Amino acid sequence: SQQGEEDPQALSIQEGENATMNCSYKTSINNLQWYRQNSGRGLVHLILIRSNEREKHSGRLRVTLDTSKKSSSLLITASRAADTASYFCATDLSGYSTLTFGKGTMLLVSP
Amino acid sequence: DTAVSQTPKYLVTQMGNDKSIKCEQNLGHDTMYWYKQDSKKFLKIMFSYNNKELIINETVPNRFSPKSPDKAHLNLHINSLELGDSAVYFCASSSRTGRTEAFFGQGTRLTVV
Numbered sequence: 001s002q003q004g005e006e007d008p009q010a011l012s013i014q015e016g017e018n019a020t021m022n023c024s025y026k027t028s029i030n031n032l033q034w035y036r037q038n039s040g041r042g043l044v045h046l047i048l049i050r051s052n053e054r055e056k057h058s059g060r061l062r063v064t065l066d067t068s069k070k071s072s073s074l075l076i077t078a079s080r081a082a083d084t085a086s087y088f089c090a091t092d093l094s095g096y097s098t099l100t101f102g103k104g105t106m107l108l109v110s111p
Numbered sequence: 112d113t114a115v116s117q118t119p120k121y122l123v124t125q126m127g128n129d130k131s132i133k134c135e136q137n138l139g140h141d142t143m144y145w146y147k148q149d150s151k152k153f154l155k156i157m158f159s160y161n162n163k164e165l166i167i168n169e170t171v172p173n174r175f176s177p178k179s180p181d182k183a184h185l186n187l188h189i190n191s192l193e194l195g196d197s198a199v200y201f202c203a204s205s206s207r208t209g210r211t212e213a214f215f216g217q218g219t220r221l222t223v224v
Binding site: 086090100 | 151156211212216
């Protein structure tokens with residue numbers, strides 16, 4: 001099945017540093033979404049970027065989309081310990097009717 | 112006033128048993144989903160329901176059956192449970208299938224012993 005693939009699988013940084021996660025996908029999309037999952041909890045939607053958009057901001061989050069390279073990146077600026085979680089990209093594939101998730105990046109932010 | 116709620120949160124059962132997980136959303140969404148998350152945190156779509164009709168059924172065993180009594184509910188029935196069914200199952204909903212953000216329940220951790 002078509003999936004997003006996040007990179008890196010795990011990322012460990014200090015509070016105040018920036019965290020960058022990447023997502024690659026295989027086929028054309030309508031939109032790409034990023035979700036956060038805290039340990040033992042459900043997924044929470046962070047941001048959605050449409051295929052005709054190149055960059056989007058939400059608070060400390062910045063998402064870019066490069067449809068020619070079939071990739072997206074999520075930047076979290078000035079990270080906090082509370083940002084510790086797994087981050088997933090999800091693609092809305094053209095012609096499909098559901099979101100397909102990648103395997104996620106585990107982010108650890110140390111105080 | 113939880114948006115998407117699923118019960119139970121934990122379910123421990125023996126092999127061969129039949130169990131159900133319930134899901135309800137109060138967001139007025141048209142589409143509901145069931146996802147399975149394995150021990151490596153990989154999320155796999157199992158079912159997607161739009162206006163009470165199954166629109167995607169991934170290659171899951173027919174021991175799994177979704178049942179939607181109305182637009183706000185999508186329950187998951189599992190027959191003849193196997194060890195490999197142990198996972199966390201998430202219910203989710205969205206207003207337009209795949210086109211907008213999805214809201215997730217807190218998950219049901221199923222352990223088959």
